[in-house]
Amino acid sequence: MSLICFQNARLIDPQAGTEDPGSLLVRDGVIIAHNPSTVPNGAQTVDCEGKCLAPGIVDIGVKIGEPGERHKESFKTAGYAAAAGGVTTMVTRADTTPPVDTPEVLDFVKRRAQEVSLVRIAPMAALTKGREGREMTEFGFLRDAGAVAFSDGDRVVQDPKVLARALTYAKGLDALVFGHVQDPGLSKGAAVTSGKFATLRGLPGVSPIAERMGLERDLALIEMTGARYHVDQISSASSLPALERARASGLDVTAGVSIHHLTLNEFDVGDYRTFFKVKPPLRSEDDRLSMVEAVTSGLIDIICSMHTPQDEESKRLPFEEAASGAVGLETLLPAAMRLVHSDGITLANLWRALSLNPAKRLGLPGGTLAEGSPADLVLFDENAPFVLDRTTLNSKSKNTPFDGARMQGRVRGTWVAGRRVFPFAD
Amino acid sequence: MTFRANHLLGIETLGPDEIVTLLDLAESYVDLNRAGNKHAEVLGGMTQVNMFFEASTRTQASFEIAGKRLGADVMNMAMAASSIKKGETLIDTAMTLNAMHPDLLVVRHPHSGAVDLLSQKVNCAVLNAGDGRHEHPTQALLDALTIRRSKGRLHRLNIAICGDIAHSRVARSNILLLGKLENRVRLVGPTTLMPSGVADLGVEVYDDMRDGLAGCDVVMMLRLQKERMDGGFIPSEREYYHRYGLDTEKLAHAKEDAIVMHPGPMNRGVEIDGLLADDINRSVIQDQVEMGVAVRMAAMDLLAQNLRASREAA
Secondary structure: OOEEEEEEEEEEEOOOOEEEEEEEEEEOOEEEEEOOOOOOOOOEEEEOOOOEEEEOEEEEEEOOOOOOOOOOOOHHHHHHHHHHOOEEEEEEOOOOOOOOOOHHHHHHHHHHHHHHOOOEEEEOEOOEHHHOOOOEOOHHHHHHOOOOOEOOOOOOOOOHHHHHHHHHHHHHHOOEEEEOOOOHHHHOOOOEEOOHHHHHHOOOEEOOHHHHHHHHHHHHHHHHHOOEEEEOOOOOHHHHHHHHHHHHOOOOEEEEEEHHHHHOOHHHHOOOOHHHOOOOOOOOHHHHHHHHHHHHHOOOOEEEOOEOOOOHHHHOOOOOOOOOOEOOOOOHHHHHHHHHHOOOOOHHHHHHHHHHHHHHHHOOOOOOOOOOOEOOEEEEEEEEEEEOOHHHOOOOOOOOOOOOOEEEEEEEEEEEOOEEEEOOOO | OOOOOOOEOOOOOOOHHHHHHHHHHHHHHHHHHHOOOOOOOOOOOOEEEEEEOOOOOHHHHHHHHHHHHOOOEEEEEEHHHOHHHHOOOHHHHHHHHHOOOOOEEEEEEOOOOHHHHHHOOOOOEEEEEEEOOOEOHHHHHHHHHHHHHHHOOOOOOEEEEEOOOOOOHHHHHHHHHHHHOOOEEEEEOOHHHOOOOHHHHOOEEEOOHHHHHOOOOEEEEOOOOHHHOOOOOOOOHHHHHHHHOEOHHHHOOOOOOOEEEOOOOOOEOOOEOHHHHOOOOOEOHHHHHHHHHHHHHHHHHHHHHHHHHHHHHO
16 A cells, blocks of 8 residues: 655645635545545655646647657657646547557557556547548447547548448547648648738748638537537638537537647748648737637637657658647647736636546546545646746657747656656656 | 848848849949940859749840859859759858859749848858749849939829739839839729739829829830649630730820839730830830849849958958
């Protein structure tokens, strides 16, 4: 039996909505008591020095290069990055090479994850075979093998009939389906959001309306099929009314937003900086503010890092040719602190979106400090300032838009099931 | 004389004083180019490499003549046919070339920002000869010199840029340059060929030619860039000519002494009437070509001076 007592902490409890000073007692990897009157004999103590102790982050949509692109990221390096970033569960994407579209590939992913990752992994599986948008994958087998949701990543199932059937079948299994909302025709060839910036830089742009069109189509099919649905990323204010209507009419729909769309805008691309090329493209400052407001109000449920490792070769290209995506596991927490420091979100509110909501939506343990929950915890100093140096990242790929940025908020320790995974053991 | 830039990547980063410096120097090269002996030695001992990743006849020839008249050793690399086809990246190509110690690199590339990227990796002066839909600074400078010589000034003029604005790097560089020197710029064309957010650039936007040309001092036509379009921007070329092609009837709405410009190559009968293009009383299209050589000589001269100064300092 192992006992740990976290003392002198500021407990961030998203479920209770509180940020109170207190202590936490953990036995065999499970939270068993808040503010115990005495520390039991033999318990290891952790002095939190008044810093914040919160449930570990549950990050939905992490891309790991296994199988297929291990030179960009492996389960091992992603595990280190996650631990250093306070992420205790990575929900991994299926857009690997080959994609996770059979139970056999899923088994490989789970085995590799178990062998080398410091943090928990919950894999997603592809929605259609080969992510080609033609035939649904074996939802039943894949679910039984541990797939927590079904997603074709950034590919849109273009044929509404194929998607309708997949949603109907998923409904029968009560499986969660992810959508990437972007009208493929309108967004074809685009590298940035259309507008003054795109025009000045001479880059092909797409209107944010393409996102709303994709969302409206998917929501119509959800209304028809009644399936459980999550939008991986909303980035534009023009999408919010549709989301609001879907909620009001009782559809089982949730939505996410990436940390980059909450903290950066289109002008950050500057002189063709390809580390700022993400999918969907960065939006206007008005859109960014709308996203922050939607997270605050709860209309957007989940914040994710959309961790997408790309090697130098994929990024050192003219902007239009460069690959999309940014790493985010290690910068998610400090970047999210900008929302606390500059945009007025409370820590408890923020942790609903980073931890509680994603865990609940995917039926995963964690996301709360309630007694009986696993001791997946992150200890952080929300004020500690630093300048990010991308070469210090644990990810194999260093493509972060925050290189050289002044940030505030550092992870001091991460525990998974009561086991300390950060700072790393030597 | 002020010219601070180490590269000529675009008009956006140039100050009005730098633009005027360059145009003033170009005037002297116009004279040189009209003289019997067209040789100067300001680029003597320097190597100029023209890398055109996109086909070009007139711009490449203009840069080549400009370099040769200033005494540089000029080499043309036809990039469309070379190592790019073998999969070499732009940066590797730049590094390879850099190892051969060129002094002036003239680059055209089909992607916006590519010349900027390349300039970060080499130790010589880089001149943007057109990148994607982004900028074409020497074109804007030669247009400015043409206007200044024809109108006697380069401020407080009404200038209409007409046609395919969306796909045009010439339009972007001209909007920036003419704006910096305090002219009124109008953009005229079908709304499908107007880039998004263009009204925020300090210009007036028209979709009717006659309204747009009313009272203009300069009418600048653009080529309809069929090769950059993925279809469906205009219903047909004949409708485009009917509504936006420049002919004497539409030109009559501009000022009586308005000049007609075109960066070339022209699609006669699509964006401009052939006879009007050849009308020496209205069209300054041949002057533009002449000014092109002078402006490029001035640009390379100034960049070479700054390059020499920075090498001596180092």
